[in-house]
Amino acid sequence: MRNIIFATLLLFLAACQSELETVKIIYSVDEPKGEIASVLKQIIEEHTRYKVELVIGDGSLAAYDSLATGAAHLTIVENNTPLSGGVFAIAPIFPEILHILYKSDTAIHSFEDLFYGKTAYIGQEGSGSYEFMVTLFQFFEIDRSKVKLTDDIFSSDVFCGFTDLLKEEELIGLEGFKLYSFDDQSQMGLGSVTEGICMKHPQMKTFTIPRYTYGKMTPTPVFTLAVDAVLVASGFLPDDVVYDITKAVFENHQDLNKISPLIYSRMSEDFNSDDLNFPLHAASRVYLERDEPSFYERYAESIALAFTLLVATYSGLRSFAKWNSQRKKDRVDVFYRYTLDIKNKVPSLKTTEECILSLSEVRKHLNQAFQLLIDEKLLANESFRIYMELSRDTQSELKTRLRYLRELGKAPPKVI
Incomplete structure (x- = not known):
């Protein structure tokens, strides 16, 4: 049954192929996000019919807002970005590690020692690093009046940010700095500081930088935090486009794996969507669940045993099936009538706002119908096909x- 539903959805996506030609990706110049955006452009252009336009953004929050309004289609944001609607997850890409570096000639015994009386760079305002460091200041009850923030990373006594693993060429410029560790190994699993932070901010994860990862800078393990960088899509991006992009990305993820070991260890179809701060896009879910074993494949032996019992009650079940089929058809009729009402009103629409609102309503009800179909509360029959054609x-x-x-x-023109 699942295979039939999946095939029906694919046929519908093909039939409703959008008119979009160019996908706009807004990205941060911070590596590896810039390199990831370039590789995504290459993958999408080589393995789908879409062109890609790369646009440099102004921080995670600004990029997120661009997707929510439809001004851009794809971006990569931290999984702890505040959710405001209109943006959907495609997949987590890699964990960004919180690096806090301070001058090695400074005696640091607490988180407060890092910042009080110091000049600190905590990222550009509006970036994910900046917003989370402000959150940490609140967690540790830091008096902001005792901290001098700067936009110049080179003049700072301490600087912080979510990044990929530091490369050798980056370590050369960090001589004279140490990495701050929130805990020591004896506290892990016993109510450590990082565990407390993750309890209050569940999108975060504890992360250990093993000893000698950065040579002499890490003679002992560093216990810090990490957050997933997630590829997200605008709700204005058509479902068939999202499906094509999801398929292209996962079938060619080895190109992304070359960028960082963290991508290699994280990029997988087996991720838990419940860990995401954003709802998983319905088209991405359809792709990811395409090969899951059906109910019958999982319980073949039990079904064989049950079949002998079902034969005895065949006539009763047949009557029930007819009733249930009619009930599912009635559900399709509800969507059909609603969409037909909107279709009849199209010539009378006077403003673009009315058009956009009506278009949003049609898509919302189409998504609801898809969900009912996936949940097997609708039949993939002729009535449903007629409804899909009407919606298109x-x-x-x-x-x-x-x-x-x-x-x-x-x-003014607006991306739909």
């Missing part, structure tokens, strides 16, 4: 109406 035609008419109204100069 209605969206096409709404887009045509929207373009017509925009040509009249009633609103």
Whole structure:
């Protein structure tokens, strides 16, 4: 049954192929995000029909807002970015490690010692690093008046940020600095500081930088924090585009693995979507669940035994099946009537806002119908196919109406 549903969804995605030609990726110049964006561009352009435009963003929060408004389509943000709607996860890419470095000639015995009376760089305002360091200041009850923040990393006594593993060329410029460790090994698993932070901020994870990872800078393990960097998509990006991108990324993830060992260890289809701070995109879920064994494959022996019992009650179950089939058809009719009402109103829409709202409603109900189909509360029959065609035609008419109204100069262009 699952295979039938999956095939139906694929056929529908192909039938409703969007008119989008260029996918806009907004990204941070901080590595490895810049390199990841370049590789994503290469993967998408080589393995899908879309072109990619790369746009340099102004921090994670600004990039997130660009997706929420439809000004961009894809970006990579930290998993602890505040959720405000309109953005959906495709997959976690790699864990970003919190590095806190301070001058080695400074005696540091506590988190407060790192910052009081010091000049500190905690990232550009609006970046994920900056926002989380402000959160840590609150956790440790740091008096901000005793901390001097700077935008110049080279003039700072201490600097912090979520990054990939530091490369050898980066370590050359860090002579004279030490890495701050929140805990020592004896406290791990016994209510350590990092465990306390993760309890209050569950998107974070404890992370250990093993000894000698950075040569003489790490003669002992460093206990710190990490957060997943997640590839996310705008809710304005059509489902078929998201499906194509998800498929291309996972089938060619070895190109991303070359960028960092952390990507190699994290990039997998087996991630737990419950750990994400963003809802998993429905099209990504369809791709990721394509090979899961069906109910019948998992319970073949039990079904064989149950079949002998089902034969005795065949006539009763047949009546129930007819009733259940009619009930599922009635559910499709609800979506059909709602979409037909909107379709009939298209010629009377006067503003682009009405068009966008109607388009959003049609897509919302289409997604609800898909979810019911996946949950086997709808039948993938002729009625459902007619509804899908009606939804596709209605969206096409709404887009045509929207373009017509925009040509009249009633609103500036906007990505849909």
